[in-house]
Amino acid sequence: MVDDLISTICPYCGVGCGINLKVNELGQLKSVEPQSNHPISQGKLCDKGWSTAYAVTNKNRLTQPLKRIKNEFFPISWDEALSTIAVELNQILDDSGPKSIGIISSARATNEDNYAAQKFTRTVLKSNNIDHCARICHSPTVAGLKQSLGSGAMTNSASEIFDTDLIMVFGADPTENHSILGGHIMQAHLKGCELVVVDPRKTRLAKLANIHLQLNLGSNIALVNAMLHVIIKEKWYDENFINERCNGFKYLAQHVAQLTPVSVEAITGLKAVDIYQAAKHYSQAKRAMIFYGMGITQYMSGTNNVISLANLALICGHIGKNGTGVNPLRGQNNVQGACDMGCLPNVYPGYQSVIDTNIQTKFSNAWQCDLDPLEGLTSMGMTKAALAGDLHALILFGEDPVVTDPDQNHVKASLKKLDLFVVAELSMTETAKLADIILPAASFAEKDGTFTNCERRVQLVNQALEPLGVAMGDWQWLQALAKKMGSDQLNWKTSEDVFNEMTSLNPSYEAMTYQKLAKNHGLQWPCNNENPTGTRLLHANTFPIGKARLISVNHTDIDEPTDDEYPLSLTTNRLHFHYGCGSMTRNSPLLERETPPGILFINPENANTLNIAHLDAIGVKSRRGYIETRAIITGDVPIGLVSMPYHFKEAPSNQLTNTAQDPVTKMPELKACAVSVIPLPKGVEPKSIQQLLEGD
Ligand SMILES: Nc1nc2c(c(=O)[nH]1)N[C@H]1C(S)=C(S)[C@@H](COP(=O)(O)OP(=O)(O)OC[C@H]3O[C@@H](n4cnc5c(=O)[nH]c(N)nc54)[C@H](O)[C@@H]3O)O[C@H]1N2
Ligand SMILES: Nc1nc2c(c(=O)[nH]1)N[C@H]1C(S)=C(S)[C@@H](COP(=O)(O)OP(=O)(O)OC[C@H]3O[C@@H](n4cnc5c(=O)[nH]c(N)nc54)[C@H](O)[C@@H]3O)O[C@H]1N2
Ligand code: SF4
Ligand SMILES: [Mo]
Numbered sequence: 001m002v003d004d005l006i007s008t009i010c011p012y013c014g015v016g017c018g019i020n021l022k023v024n025e026l027g028q029l030k031s032v033e034p035q036s037n038h039p040i041s042q043g044k045l046c047d048k049g050w051s052t053a054y055a056v057t058n059k060n061r062l063t064q065p066l067k068r069i070k071n072e073f074f075p076i077s078w079d080e081a082l083s084t085i086a087v088e089l090n091q092i093l094d095d096s097g098p099k100s101i102g103i104i105s106s107a108r109a110t111n112e113d114n115y116a117a118q119k120f121t122r123t124v125l126k127s128n129n130i131d132h133c134a135r136i137c138h139s140p141t142v143a144g145l146k147q148s149l150g151s152g153a154m155t156n157s158a159s160e161i162f163d164t165d166l167i168m169v170f171g172a173d174p175t176e177n178h179s180i181l182g183g184h185i186m187q188a189h190l191k192g193c194e195l196v197v198v199d200p201r202k203t204r205l206a207k208l209a210n211i212h213l214q215l216n217l218g219s220n221i222a223l224v225n226a227m228l229h230v231i232i233k234e235k236w237y238d239e240n241f242i243n244e245r246c247n248g249f250k251y252l253a254q255h256v257a258q259l260t261p262v263s264v265e266a267i268t269g270l271k272a273v274d275i276y277q278a279a280k281h282y283s284q285a286k287r288a289m290i291f292y293g294m295g296i297t298q299y300m301s302g303t304n305n306v307i308s309l310a311n312l313a314l315i316c317g318h319i320g321k322n323g324t325g326v327n328p329l330r331g332q333n334n335v336q337g338a339c340d341m342g343c344l345p346n347v348y349p350g351y352q353s354v355i356d357t358n359i360q361t362k363f364s365n366a367w368q369c370d371l372d373p374l375e376g377l378t379s380m381g382m383t384k385a386a387l388a389g390d391l392h393a394l395i396l397f398g399e400d401p402v403v404t405d406p407d408q409n410h411v412k413a414s415l416k417k418l419d420l421f422v423v424a425e426l427s428m429t430e431t432a433k434l435a436d437i438i439l440p441a442a443s444f445a446e447k448d449g450t451f452t453n454c455e456r457r458v459q460l461v462n463q464a465l466e467p468l469g470v471a472m473g474d475w476q477w478l479q480a481l482a483k484k485m486g487s488d489q490l491n492w493k494t495s496e497d498v499f500n501e502m503t504s505l506n507p508s509y510e511a512m513t514y515q516k517l518a519k520n521h522g523l524q525w526p527c528n529n530e531n532p533t534g535t536r537l538l539h540a541n542t543f544p545i546g547k548a549r550l551i552s553v554n555h556t557d558i559d560e561p562t563d564d565e566y567p568l569s570l571t572t573n574r575l576h577f578h579y580g581c582g583s584m585t586r587n588s589p590l591l592e593r594e595t596p597p598g599i600l601f602i603n604p605e606n607a608n609t610l611n612i613a614h615l616d617a618i619g620v621k622s623r624r625g626y627i628e629t630r631a632i633i634t635g636d637v638p639i640g641l642v643s644m645p646y647h648f649k650e651a652p653s654n655q656l657t658n659t660a661q662d663p664v665t666k667m668p669e670l671k672a673c674a675v676s677v678i679p680l681p682k683g684v685e686p687k688s689i690q691q692l693l694e695g696d
Pocket of ligand 2: 133137138298331332397399400404406429441444572577581646670690
């Protein structure tokens with residue numbers, strides 16, 4: 001008996017490791033293996049990658065459409081499900097107009113699924129009400145780097161980790177969250193590359209780093225402005241690069257003239273001498289790369305935080321050359337792709353503005369229909385509109401906002417107000433439980449398509465298995481729904497047809513074909529007539545906006561400081577063994593055994609004051625909610641700061657988090673809010689949120 005090996009891409013994080021799915025002659029998935037020759041993963045996978053099979057073939061998968069009647073779900077046929085949805089959507093369109101319906105697509109699904117979702121929104125529903133989880137992830141990157149550099153993606157390739165002299169990791173925890181890249185950073189450091197980590201927690205990399213700046217929550221801009229001050233004062237900047245390739249240096253220099261390291265000691269909690277040293281090492285390194293993550297973006301100051309990192313790289317000339325650059329560690333397996341596909345309320349595929357009349361004409365000619373000339377609602381704009389009674393229907397696939405959006409009670413209340421709520425999922429999530437109709441989605445192993453990883457590499461996803469039950473790929477059910485609504489807009493036979501239509505409209509993907517992707521382990525965008533073999537390094541000679549912009553930004557305080565009632569700051573983080581809402585990783589017994597279902601990290605001194613022992617049950621309260629969980633006592637979090645992962649539906653940190661938003665992108669401040677921690681009587685088990693809210 002010969003097993004088939006189907007090459008495809010890991011469905012978890014944005015690193016985009018190459019995996020092979022081993023399928024027996026009965027069409028069953030036998031195992032998952034790393035691809036030995038993959039350009040990034042090079043024969044390795046992290047624990048989640050190795051556990052992929054559990055996410056695909058488990059008893060919790062949805063295999064049939066379900067309809068809710070009162071509080072119970074009943075199986076129905078696809079025909080009944082789609083007819084019901086089509087009739088209701090057409091009715092809502094007639095009664096309340098296009099603005100009253102929203103679509104949330106999935107950074108876990110393929111480019112083809114996402115292209116179909118935005119085309120469905122724009123051509124069938126006739127609005128721009130389309131968004132996805134990038135809103136609460138790297139939307140400040142898209143907005144900030146676009147302003148500074150003209151393009152919001154990782155400027156380098158992963159392989160350059162081995163071609164640089166200094167790596168600065170800013171608000172990211174790559175050994176947990178981008179594990180294969182985290183491993184590469186460790187290896188590069190062992191071979192002599194300097195490592196600077198900026199993080200309020202002692203992450204694994206912080207413990208190895210030459211310099212760890214353990215700053216106060218939300219003080220990134222104050223720190224970077226002081227570093228700019230030092231670099232300018234000491235003349236450590238790259239004058240030629242600034243003259244030739246940047247605008248705005250004079251104003252930036254004036255802006256930071258008084259922002260000495262001493263002046264920001266109180267805000268940042270850092271010693272001036274440490275800020276000075278970090279500025280010296282970064283600017284004086286021959287080649288230096290910045291990697292950053294959610295510790296930068298998930299703040300009210302998210303967009304300005306990103307701009308400040310671009311300022312730092314630009315004045316040192318650390319961009320546009322091999323081994324230098326600014327690198328947002330894009331999170332989800334296909335979040336780069338979902339953005340590239342235009343699943344955002346302000347841009348068509350390829351970041352082409354929906355309010356630019358020339359671009360509107362381009363798309364309305366291509367799609368042969370009129371298009372909404374106004375920007376649509378963001379995902380959190382949709383929940384707000386639902387609560388206000390202005391949004392009547394929401395179609396959501398591949399997200400679990402009840403667990404992953406801030407202020408869980410607000411999210412639940414708004415979803416409950418919808419007249420029609422449709423969720424397409426692999427398994428029953430907390431969000432799907434609120435749906436009127438649930439559609440069973442095919443997993444990555446059951447469909448063809450492409451994912452775009454964090455280094456802009458578009459890679460083929462190949463079908464290895466038949467969909468479970470009657471599950472369907474996301475673009476296929478969207479196509480069937482469009483037909484039921486009387487539209488022929490989504491008229492493709494294969495995923496390749498979808499891809500080819502997309503490349504004809506998205507200049508960065510212009511020269512890509514499935515054949516070329518198959519030959520090359522994917523291609524990195526821009527891949528067009530000028531760069532037919534793709535682009536490893538961005539901005540080598542020029543920026544898309546000509547000269548880069550140095551934009552002066554100011555520190556802003558976090559929205560919710562501590563006080564007597566809520567004396568501790570809470571930040572949220574991730575664990576290596578679990579992913580997002582946990583709906584996939586928590587099906588793996590190997591991953592599930594690693595941590596209790598819900599934890600809070602607390603410093604020994606705070607634990608001592610509160611009389612809390614290791615793994616004791618505790619309550620955690622904020623202005624928005626209350627949960628119970630277990631304490632893990634560790635010096636990895638400083639005094640006054642507690643940290644929680646957000647993967648556990650039993651103890652969701654998003655009961656507690658704040659919805660205060662970045663004015664530019666509407667990114668909520670997921671990384672900082674004020675809480676109180678309350679010890680529970682010894683021997684008491686923590687109650688799950690479901691138990692706590694029973695009867696609600
Ligand atoms: N195992 C696993 N891997 C994942 C995911 C997962 O759920 N599980 N999710 C994926 C996704 S969607 C994403 S977006 C990425 C996210 O990957 P990361 O960006 O690494 O995400 P986090 O762990 O949320 O936050 C990173 C760090 O920010 C720090 N931080 C908090 N506040 C500040 C601050 O003010 N300044 C600075 N400098 N740092 C701060 C935190 O202490 C934390 O160490 O991971 C991806 N990979
Ligand atoms: N407190 C706090 N909250 C956070 C964060 C934080 O750091 N702190 N991080 C935020 C970030 S960065 C992100 S990206 C979000 C992530 O938030 P979500 O996107 O809600 O999280 P995921 O767990 O990735 O949910 C994806 C769902 O998609 C399903 N799925 C997988 N593949 C497919 C497919 O092909 N089709 C369909 N239809 N479904 C599929 C999975 O079963 C899973 O239930 O969470 C955010 N929330
Ligand atoms: S690092 Fe990311 S892409 Fe690679 S195996 Fe782990 S989860 Fe999958
Ligand atoms: Mo993310």
